[in-house]
Amino acid sequence: MRPTDEQEELRAAVRQLLARQPGPDAWGPLTGQIGAAGLAVPEEYGGAGCGPLEVHVVMEELGRALAPVPYLGSAVLTTQALLACGDTAPLPALAQGTAVGALAWAENGSWEPAAVRATACRTPDGDWRLTGVKDHVLDGADADLLVVAARTDAGVSLFRVPVDGPGVRRESLVPMDATRPQARVVLDGATGRLLGADGDGGRVLARVRDLGCLALAAEQVGAAERCLELTVAHARERVQFGRPIGSFQAVKHRLADAYVRVEAARSIALGAAHAAAAGAPDLPRFAAAAKSACSEAFSAVAGETIQLHGGIGITWEHDAHRYFKRAHGSAQLLGTPAEHRRRLADALELVPLVK
Incomplete structure (x- = not known):
């Protein structure tokens, strides 16, 4: 898997690029110079025609830098939803980064397609009216x-x-992780245009969730790796009792455990990305395992970063608290680790035992 x-x-x-232009200003050159937003978009729609492995690379780097750019929401979730629906008209603008897309899906903290309660009703003149939060x-x-995902008489459907x-x-909401802007969208009889087939939204969202989990797992790996780098550097520089704290056996053990967590998370995230690139039929299992394992690894390593930095780790002047908040915020996105383990267990129960 090299x-x-x-x-x-x-x-x-x-x-x-992220080192030269940190913060939101990175979005313009990231899309204009590198073409990152169009990596997973087919060439006929203005993209690069690449796949999950290239998205994985970009998401790892965005995670390392905690870059506050709309890559996950626009270039992954929204773009993949449009591709799965066959609505290709907005893809060139999304691929070029001249437009940003948002997928309004979750309700009451749940990312399960079956949990969608927003409704879409067809009017006598053929329009669709959407209501929900x-x-x-x-x-x-x-x-x-x-x-927007909403429920019709035929089931969950997607609408532009x-x-x-x-x-x-x-x-606009005030999330714990200020580097990932979030919003609440309130619909009160809003007009929408049906994307794809009526009632096909559940299938589309399941596919989008799997690919989103792979991208998010890659981001978590990149951020966890950066946390470990910062902590190792601090352990070499911070002197206590006349010695660098990294020379103490207890600190060495904790750093070694963090390293194992990062490398294990990297393996499972990269393996899932390769499975997606190969078109593996059991991608949902790979995605659930990657999201669960990488969420917990990142949370654990970010927690060690806070602990081993001591008091400075919780100050605004240091980045440790930003990684800690990203770890706990990203663990909730697209489903918690426990929810994905439940998905994984349900999928394994469907696999017939070999006698």
Whole structure:
């Protein structure tokens, strides 16, 4: 599972760019110079025609830098939803980064397609009217394109809703992780255009969740790796009782445990990305395992970063608290580790035992 030369070049380019232009300003060159937003978009729609492995590389680097850019919500969730629905018209703008998309899906903290309660009713003139409340909409307050999951008589379906249309209200939230903007979207009879087949939204969202979990797992690995680097550097520099604290056996053991967690998470995230690239039929199992394992690994390593930095680890001047907040925030996105372990257990129960 060694990366190709092209993937290593992509990694180096993204890392250098994020070092030169940290923060939200990185989005323009990230999309314009590197073409990151269009990596998973087919070439006929203005993208690069790459796949999950290239997205994995980018997400790892974004995680290392805690880059506050709309890559996950726009280039992964929204783009994959549109591809799965066959709605290709917005793809060129999303691939070029000139438009940002948001997928309004979660309700009451749940990312299960079956938990969608927002409704879509067809009017006598053939329009669709959507009513409901969506939470945890990534970059939803500033998005140019809004895709909404709602329930019709045929089941869960997806709709494209004008962001500033009548009956649409977007409210910026104050999340624990300030580097990942979220919004609440309130729909009150908003007009929407059906994407794909009526009732096909459950299948689409299941696919999007799997690919989103792979991307999020890669981000968690990159961030956990950076946490470990910061902590090892601090352990070498911080002197206590006349010695660097990294020379104490107890600290060595904790750093070694963190290293094992990072490398184990890297293996499972990369393995899941390779499975997706190969079109593995059991991708949901890979995705559930990767999201669960990487969420818990990142949370544990970020916690050690706080502990081993001591008092400075909880100050605003140090980045440790930012990684800690990202760890706990990302663990909730697209389902908690416990929820994904439940998905994994359910999938394993369906596998016939070999006698």
